[in-house]
Amino acid sequence: MEALRLILRYAHLIGFALLLGGAIVQYLSGVIRINKAVLWGATIQLITGIALAAPFDRDPALNHVKVGVKGVIALLIFIAVFVPRNKESVAKGHFFAIIGMTLVNAAIAVFWR
Numbered sequence: 001m002e003a004l005r006l007i008l009r010y011a012h013l014i015g016f017a018l019l020l021g022g023a024i025v026q027y028l029s030g031v032i033r034i035n036k037a038v039l040w041g042a043t044i045q046l047i048t049g050i051a052l053a054a055p056f057d058r059d060p061a062l063n064h065v066k067v068g069v070k071g072v073i074a075l076l077i078f079i080a081v082f083v084p085r086n087k088e089s090v091a092k093g094h095f096f097a098i099i100g101m102t103l104v105n106a107a108i109a110v111f112w113r
Contacts, residue, residue, distance in 0.1 A: 001056055004056075005052070005056055008048050008051050008052050009048075009052065011044060011048045012044070012045065012048040012049060012052060014044065015040075015041045015042075015043070015044030015045035015048055016041065016045060016102070016106060017041070018037045018038070018040050018041030018044065019037075019038055019041025019042055019044075019045055019077070019081075019102055020041070020099070020102050020103075020106075021037065021041075022035050022036075022037025022038040022040075022041055023038050023095070023098060023099050023102070024099075025037070026038065026095075027095065027099075031089065032089055032090050032091075032092060032095045033084075033087065033088060033089050033090055034081055034084055034085045034087070034090060038081055038098070039081055039082070039085050042074075042077050042078045042081040042082070043078065045074055045077070045078075045105075046074050046075065046077075046078045049070065049071065049074050050071070053067045053071070063112070066108065066112050069108060069112075070105055070108055070109065073101055073104060073105045073108070074105060076101060077098060077101045077102060077105070080094065080097060080098050080101070081098060
C-alpha cells in the first residue's frame with residue numbers, strides 16, 4: 001500500500017510540474033492561452049489528489065480540513081483550466097489566477113501541518 005501511495009505522490013508532483021511549468025512557458029511565449037501541458041497538469045493533479053485522499057492506513061491520520069481546502073482549490077483550478085481550453089487567448093487575470101491558485105495549493109501542502 002505504501003508503494004501505491006508513493007507512486008500517486010510522484011504522479012501528483014508530475015501534474016504540478018506540468019501545470020506550473022506549462023503556464024510559465026505559455027506566459028513567456030507571449031500568447032496567453034491554455035496549452036495541453038496545463039490541461040493535463042490540472043487533470044493529473046485533481047485525479048491523483050483525490051486518490052491520495054483515499055483512506056490508506058496512515059500514521060499520522062489524514063487532516064480532513066486540509067484535504068478539503070486543497071480539494072476545493074484543485075477543483076477551481078481544473079474548472080478555470082478546462083472551460084477556456086479551446087480559446088485562442090485567455091485574459092491575463094484569469095491566467096494569473098490559475099498560477100496563483102496553483103502556488104497557494106502547493107503552499108498549503110508544504111506549510112499546513
